[in-house]
Amino acid sequence: MKRRDALKIFGGILGGGLLLTSSSWIADNLNASQPNKLPQLPWTYKSIDPKKAAERAYFGFYKGRCCYGAFDAIIGTLQDEVGFPFTGIPTELFVFGRSGIAETGSTCGALIGVAGAIFLLTGGVDKEKQDRAYKIIQDVFRFYEQEALPKYIPEKPKLNMQMKATVANSPICHISVSKWCAVTKFKAASKERDERCARITADCVLYALKLLEAEYKGSFKGAYPIKAKTKTCMDCHDKKDALNNTKGNMECGTCHFDGKINKTTKHPPF
Amino acid sequence: MKRRDALKIFGGILGGGLLLTSSSWIADNLNASQPNKLPQLPWTYKSIDPKKAAERAYFGFYKGRCCYGAFDAIIGTLQDEVGFPFTGIPTELFVFGRSGIAETGSTCGALIGVAGAIFLLTGGVDKEKQDRAYKIIQDVFRFYEQEALPKYIPEKPKLNMQMKATVANSPICHISVSKWCAVTKFKAASKERDERCARITADCVLYALKLLEAEYKGSFKGAYPIKAKTKTCMDCHDKKDALNNTKGNMECGTCHFDGKINKTTKHPPF
Incomplete structure (x- = not known):
């Protein structure tokens, strides 16, 4: 319910007598959905413990x-x-x-x-x-x-x-x-x-x-940059002007080449 | 705002005269949060096109x-x-x-x-x-x-x-x-x-x-069971009374053993 609607209701009561025929009408409107009330993202963060x-x-x-x-x-x-x-x-x-x-x-x-x-x-x-x-x-x-x-x-x-x-x-x-x-x-x-x-x-x-x-506070700096090895992979695979054939920035070595599950696989020759 | 609270406000207006000192109080309360109003999950699905x-x-x-x-x-x-x-x-x-x-x-x-x-x-x-x-x-x-x-x-x-x-x-x-x-x-x-x-x-x-x-409609049946090969892996790795050393049910072969990225790796001997 918008503020002006609320004022209208109370204005109606004060100015023109009680026009309400059922108290359930009031309750239903107070319970009504708030489709236009949600603020746009982002919602304001308040410091929490x-x-x-x-x-x-x-x-x-x-x-x-x-x-x-x-x-x-x-x-x-x-x-x-x-x-x-x-x-x-x-x-x-x-x-x-x-x-x-x-x-x-x-x-x-x-x-x-x-x-x-x-x-x-x-x-x-x-x-x-x-x-x-x-x-x-x-x-x-x-x-x-x-x-x-x-x-x-x-x-x-x-x-x-x-x-x-x-x-x-x-x-x-x-x-x-x-x-x-x-x-x-x-x-x-x-x-x-x-x-x-x-x-x-x-x-x-x-x-x-x-x-x-x-x-x-305006002081955010990431503390965990992409690892150098992954960065090397991304320089070819994730760059717009290079191979550009994958998505993401998870650690490459976990599954590819030096990871335990496939340490025997070699990178294809250039 | 709960229905009984709404009735209290209106009851107060009707029975004891206008006690409200500021219209903003009303608007603020009409806009108040609905912490107790959300129904429990699941929320009811209505057929959509x-x-x-x-x-x-x-x-x-x-x-x-x-x-x-x-x-x-x-x-x-x-x-x-x-x-x-x-x-x-x-x-x-x-x-x-x-x-x-x-x-x-x-x-x-x-x-x-x-x-x-x-x-x-x-x-x-x-x-x-x-x-x-x-x-x-x-x-x-x-x-x-x-x-x-x-x-x-x-x-x-x-x-x-x-x-x-x-x-x-x-x-x-x-x-x-x-x-x-x-x-x-x-x-x-x-x-x-x-x-x-x-x-x-x-x-x-x-x-x-x-x-x-x-x-x-009460007729749900999954159409995509876990693949037989993955099921075989899970019978040891995901079962409570066996190895029980991993989580999940994604396809194993995509990364392990027969997947392209490490097809040369063999399962360790039993």
């Missing part, structure tokens, strides 16, 4: 898994602290991203959750807004690829254990989980692996919040 | 790319035709998924867009709701992996061309695009590749709608 958000992400994992935990830790907190327009998005929507989207093992759900939150707070349809959000999201992706994770230690862990951290070299759930299982010898379907992913959900939220704070 | 939705997905691609095009074709249509609660979600949020999420080349954005929409309409936090949504989303993923795409031919194409279709064998943007470029010899950054992805966005929406219609 990273410690609280990390705990929310960690426990959110145990409620709705990685993608929900990550998105809810940021957007759910803004729902509580800011309200509208954040309250129109059910954070449960992001349960879709569990274990690489519906358990398919593709992109890590924690990354999808923070990517959605970062985009809502910095992005938009226009090219300029896309670029602004993407440079932040890409830095979180590379943090996930390059850092030994998890780092986060919960105050009251669900599972109190010495947690081994591994470098995923990939944003893909299947690769990230397989590497951790190979190193730690824990099963993929185990309490220990759950605990690992709950902590990584918190790690992704903590890093995303660090970048959001920086971006809103 | 697949032809119109496919065209919307196709043109949506050219507005906000794959992930936005897919999500908006379903949820944007429900915003127009149903209104609340769909209107609280800015479909532009899903621009985050462009080209495998923020152009990283991970999971195909069209898949992410339909996964989000399907989850909203069939899923929820409870295990039973998750399972219901995931079996549908997984079938769309395998449709994308196993079918030669694109199939969709727009009524008024942005680029009128004979479109070659390829089988991605993967839900990953980087792999899907690279295969198509290798077969067609078109560049990754080209109008032709844009047109290909716009059509695939429509393909994913058409197939998702087919499954949603079936699910709501």
Whole structure:
């Protein structure tokens, strides 16, 4: 309901007597949809306590898994602290991203959750807004690829254990989980692996919040550039004036040539 | 604002005279957030015209790319035709998924867009709701992996061309695009590749709608089971009582052993 409509109703009551024939009419109109009310993206970020958000992400994992935990830790907190327009998005929507989207093992759900939150707070349809959000999201992706994770230690862990951290070299759930299982010898379907992913959900939220704070202060600088080796590949394969025959900027070596799964394959001769 | 709150306001006006000191108070409260109003997931699907939705997905691609095009074709249509609660979600949020999420080349954005929409309409936090949504989303993923795409031919194409279709064998943007470029010899950054992805966005929406219609009629059956070869791998690697050292159900052969990128690598001996 628009403000002028509200004033019209009250004007009607005051000026012309009670014209309302049913109280349900009022309630229905107060409940009406808000199709024109949503502000354009990006929606304004308000600083949130990273410690609280990390705990929310960690426990959110145990409620709705990685993608929900990550998105809810940021957007759910803004729902509580800011309200509208954040309250129109059910954070449960992001349960879709569990274990690489519906358990398919593709992109890590924690990354999808923070990517959605970062985009809502910095992005938009226009090219300029896309670029602004993407440079932040890409830095979180590379943090996930390059850092030994998890780092986060919960105050009251669900599972109190010495947690081994591994470098995923990939944003893909299947690769990230397989590497951790190979190193730690824990099963993929185990309490220990759950605990690992709950902590990584918190790690992704903590890093995303660090970048959001920086971006809103005008001091964002990505801390994780593309690796030199991947850059070399991209110089031919991803450049408009060269081969230009692929998309993306994930680490090439994880699957091609020097990665464990196919270290025997050679680059074709030039 | 809740109905009983609305009645309180009007009751106050009628019974005790005008207590309101400022009209802005009224407008602010009418605009207030609706934190308790959102229905629980899943939100009810209402049949939508697949032809119109496919065209919307196709043109949506050219507005906000794959992930936005897919999500908006379903949820944007429900915003127009149903209104609340769909209107609280800015479909532009899903621009985050462009080209495998923020152009990283991970999971195909069209898949992410339909996964989000399907989850909203069939899923929820409870295990039973998750399972219901995931079996549908997984079938769309395998449709994308196993079918030669694109199939969709727009009524008024942005680029009128004979479109070659390829089988991605993967839900990953980087792999899907690279295969198509290798077969067609078109560049990754080209109008032709844009047109290909716009059509695939429509393909994913058409197939998702087919499954949603079936699910709501109680007749859903996945048409794309896991391939026998992948099933053999999963029998050891993904089973709780066996190795249980990985996650996911993407096609194994695309990257391991018989895939082009590492066909020389052998499975370690048992």
